[in-house]
Amino acid sequence: MVAITGTLVQSYNICKRQTWLMAHQIVPDQDHPYIEIGRLLDEETYSRDKKKISFENVVIDIIRSDEGDIVVGEVKKSSKAQESARLQLAFYLYKLKQNGIDAKGLLLFPEERRRMPVELDSDLEQELEHIFKGINLVVSMSVPPPPQKIGYCKNCGYREFCWA
Amino acid sequence: MKKAIYIFSSGELKRKDNTIYFENEEGQKFIPVENTSEIYIFGEVDVNKRFLEFLAQAEIIMHFFNHYGYYVGTFYPREHLNSGYMILKQVEHYLDFEKRFNIASEFVSGASKNMRQVLKYYINRGKDLGAVEENIKALEERVGNCKDIDELMAIEGNIREHYYKAFDLILGKADFAFEQRTKRPPKNYLNTLISFGNSLLYTIVLSEIYKTHLDPRIGFLHTTNFRRFTLNLDIAEIFKPIIVDRVIFTVVGKNMITKDDFEKGMEGLILKEKAQKVFVEEMENKLKTTFNHRHLGRNVSYRRLIRLELYKLEKHLIGEEEYKAFVMYW
Numbered sequence: 001m002v003a004i005t006g007t008l009v010q011s012y013n014i015c016k017r018q019t020w021l022m023a024h025q026i027v028p029d030q031d032h033p034y035i036e037i038g039r040l041l042d043e044e045t046y047s048r049d050k051k052k053i054s055f056e057n058v059v060i061d062i063i064r065s066d067e068g069d070i071v072v073g074e075v076k077k078s079s080k081a082q083e084s085a086r087l088q089l090a091f092y093l094y095k096l097k098q099n100g101i102d103a104k105g106l107l108l109f110p111e112e113r114r115r116m117p118v119e120l121d122s123d124l125e126q127e128l129e130h131i132f133k134g135i136n137l138v139v140s141m142s143v144p145p146p147p148q149k150i151g152y153c154k155n156c157g158y159r160e161f162c163w164a
Numbered sequence: 165m166k167k168a169i170y171i172f173s174s175g176e177l178k179r180k181d182n183t184i185y186f187e188n189e190e191g192q193k194f195i196p197v198e199n200t201s202e203i204y205i206f207g208e209v210d211v212n213k214r215f216l217e218f219l220a221q222a223e224i225i226m227h228f229f230n231h232y233g234y235y236v237g238t239f240y241p242r243e244h245l246n247s248g249y250m251i252l253k254q255v256e257h258y259l260d261f262e263k264r265f266n267i268a269s270e271f272v273s274g275a276s277k278n279m280r281q282v283l284k285y286y287i288n289r290g291k292d293l294g295a296v297e298e299n300i301k302a303l304e305e306r307v308g309n310c311k312d313i314d315e316l317m318a319i320e321g322n323i324r325e326h327y328y329k330a331f332d333l334i335l336g337k338a339d340f341a342f343e344q345r346t347k348r349p350p351k352n353y354l355n356t357l358i359s360f361g362n363s364l365l366y367t368i369v370l371s372e373i374y375k376t377h378l379d380p381r382i383g384f385l386h387t388t389n390f391r392r393f394t395l396n397l398d399i400a401e402i403f404k405p406i407i408v409d410r411v412i413f414t415v416v417g418k419n420m421i422t423k424d425d426f427e428k429g430m431e432g433l434i435l436k437e438k439a440q441k442v443f444v445e446e447m448e449n450k451l452k453t454t455f456n457h458r459h460l461g462r463n464v465s466y467r468r469l470i471r472l473e474l475y476k477l478e479k480h481l482i483g484e485e486e487y488k489a490f491v492m493y494w
Contacts (some may be wrong), residue, residue, distance in 0.1 A: 007453075025247035026478070027378055029471075030223075031166065031201075145485045163460055164472040 004055045004132055004141045006074075010088035012135050014081060019135060020144040021158060028157025034077070036158050039076055045110040049073070058095050062108070070103040072096070079109050079116075081152070086118055087131065093120040094128050111160050166201035168371070170444055172437060174208035179218040199221050202295070202371045205229065212297035216241075225374050227367040232434045238370060238393070240380070250377040253481040258382050267480070267487060268385035268398070269307050272320045274489020275401040276304040279327045281441040281492050282405045286334050296330045313385065320385075320401070327405075328358070331412075339423040340416050349432025351428060353423055356433045359417070362400065364447055368401070369396040369470055376474045399473060404487050407466055411446045420440070420446070452486070 002008070002023050011018040023026075028035060046062055053060040062073030074089045079141075089105040096103045097120065105118035139146065145161035147153075156162075171177070175188025184195040184203075197218075203226040211226075219226060220241035228236040257263040272290045283297045303323050310316045324345065331342045331354060340354045350356040370393055383394030385401065415421040425439035435443070451467040464472065473490055480487035 024249040024482070025245075026250060026482075027245055027247075029375070030245070031375065141386040143482060146484075160460070160468075160472055161475045164479075 002136060004090055004091070004135060005057045006059070006088045008135050008139075009083075009091040009128070009131055010018050010084045012116075012131055012138070013084040013087055015148075015150065015156075016138045016155070017162065018147045018158060019138050019145055020141060021161075023135075023139040026161075029160060032157035032158075032159075034155050037077055041110065042075060045075060046073070046108070055099070056095065058092055060092055066104075070096075070101065071106050073102050073106045075110065077109075077111060079107075079112060079114060082107070082116070086116075087128070089118045090120055090124050091128055093118070094125060110117045166199055166449070168202050168204060169195055169200055170204045170206065170448075171440075172206045172441055173210055176210045177203075177215055178212070179215050184215075184218075186380070197224070200224055202226065204367070204444070206437070206444075207231065214460070223372050223374075227370075229363070232431060233360055233363075233440050235367065238367065240370075240374065240393075245375070245377050247256060247377040248313055250478060250481065251379050251382075253483075254379055255381050257481055258384060258388060264384050265310075265313065266373075267477070268313055268316055269310070270487055270489050271385045271398050271401050272316055272323075273304055273307045274491060275320070275404065276300060276307070276323050277491045278402060278405040279323065280304075281494075283327070283330055285332075285494075291333050294332050294383065296326050299326045313387065316385065331409075334413060335416050335418060337346060351432060353426055353433065354412075354416075354436055356410050356426060357421070357443070360435055360443060361412060362404060364444065365400045365403060365408050366393075366396050366423070368451070368467070369399045372467070372470045372474060373399075375471065377478060378474060399470065400478075402473065403466075403470060405490050406469075406490075407447070407450055411450055415443060416445055455494075 007022055012023055042061070049062045049064060051062055053063050060072050061075045064071045064073065072089065072092055074085060074092070076085050079085075085107050090107055091109055093105050095104055105120070107116040107118060109115065153159050153162070171186065173188055173190070175186055178185045178187065180194070182195045184200065186193045186195060190270050194368050200222075202224060203219075206225065206229045208231070216239060219239065223244050224240060225241065226239040228238070235295045257267060266432050280300055283300070284291045287293050287297065303319055303326070307316065308410045310319065320490040328345055331340075341352065341356050343352055345358075346352070346355050346447050347359055350359045358466055370380055373396055378395060379403055380393040380395045388394050420442050421435075421439045425436050426433050427436055428434070452465055454463040454465045456462070457464045457469070457472075460472070470491065476485070476487050479485045
């Protein structure tokens with residue numbers, strides 16, 4: 001069993017090879033422009049909020065309270081991989097719920113001035129549990145799944161690692 | 165794109181606010197930390213702990229050269245990309261003789277193939293180097309039959325001996341006759357340039373290793389003793405003909421560096437500061453040059469090519485794709 005993290009959940013929906021690499025601490029090229037943008041976006045947006053709350057292997061970007069509700073925010077550069085971001089945020093809500101905290105989720109796309117609420121329901125919980133099993137299967141492989149050219153490769157920090 | 169910074173003058177390097185600050189009698193200069201990938205120090209530069217802490221935080225590596233242009237050492241900040249998995253794989257491939265030998269011999273034959281490419285280039289331009297190329301090829305074919313790493317190193321040495329002798333014909337300059345390979349100290353002009361260029365390349369490869377999950381202390385061809393970096397020496401073998409030697413052909417061929425650019429020091433010949441600058445600049449130009457990478461299908465710089473080589477090695481170590489050294493095709 002691997003320790004499931006938000007990035008593993010997020011990558012699982014996009015590229016299983018990325019999931020495998022991340023789980024083996026082989027992180028993407030840190031000089032990659034998109035990764036730098038992500039880092040900057042993280043530092044410079046929502047500076048009034050509480051940031052980077054971590055527990056177990058979860059790191060939450062932003063926590064707010066909204067009329068008694070706890071709202072968990074996840075900041076993304078673009079809504080291109082919205083579905084993966086939604087699952088990542090749902091995973092945080094799932095972990096919070098396991099710890100007895102009911103929270104709501106909010107995906108934040110500051111550059112697009114857009115936000116999207118995410119709520120954890122039983123369908124989503126089932127979907128997550130299915131993903132956890134899938135992640136465990138992928139990560140237990142002795143070598144990573146072979147690279148496959150997909151649209152995501154174009155802007156991926158693993159691109160050169162995969163295709164060198 | 166982040167840049168390498170080279171400092172030849174003397175002065176003090178400090179952290180000022182959140183950036184790098186260089187100061188001496190001639191003036192002061194801010195160096196944006198966000199745009200700096202590594203720092204090379206040739207001058208007499210003072211640094212303090214606060215500055216080193218700042219570099220570590222910014223993940224910037226710093227290489228020192230002494231007054232004579234010899235490599236002194238590197239400030240290698242704590243590892244920022246940790247993969248226990250990758251290190252175990254690297255060690256596994258070091259400890260298992262067959263695994264280690266496979267990688268080490270690929271470094272030697274890759275280096276040899278690149279040397280032959282250099283020779284072929286000049287053969288096509290009418291230089292009489294066919295016999296040298298044949299000799300090297302014959303040695304290269306013996307690489308797979310070596311019993312141990314020492315024998316492999318010996319073959320590598322023989323190959324280089326043949327190859328460097330060809331420099332006399334390539335350069336056609338009596339001042340830069342090769343004679344024989346001498347190091348520490350190099351005894352003639354050409355050897356001084358080779359040593360200077362190779363040391364530079366070692367640090368450049370080390371800088372690239374810092375940006376991967378590999379441990380620079382575990383080499384495969386060069387024996388690990390955990391007191392010094394060796395993986396960079398291994399990888400550099402492949403790139404010496406591609407990068408260093410071609411820079412030498414340029415600076416000597418175009419008289420950018422002549423015998424007047426050397427002086428006799430206590431420890432043999434020294435490249436004067438002006439010539440060091442010329443060499444470093446030409447090397448930087450080479451590293452920045454891009455070409456179409458066949459496999460990747462787009463343009464990459466020579467510096468990037470080194471990183472790609474490290475990625476290939478990582479993929480070999482995790483068992484997904486057999487490592488084949490880069491061989492230039494032009």
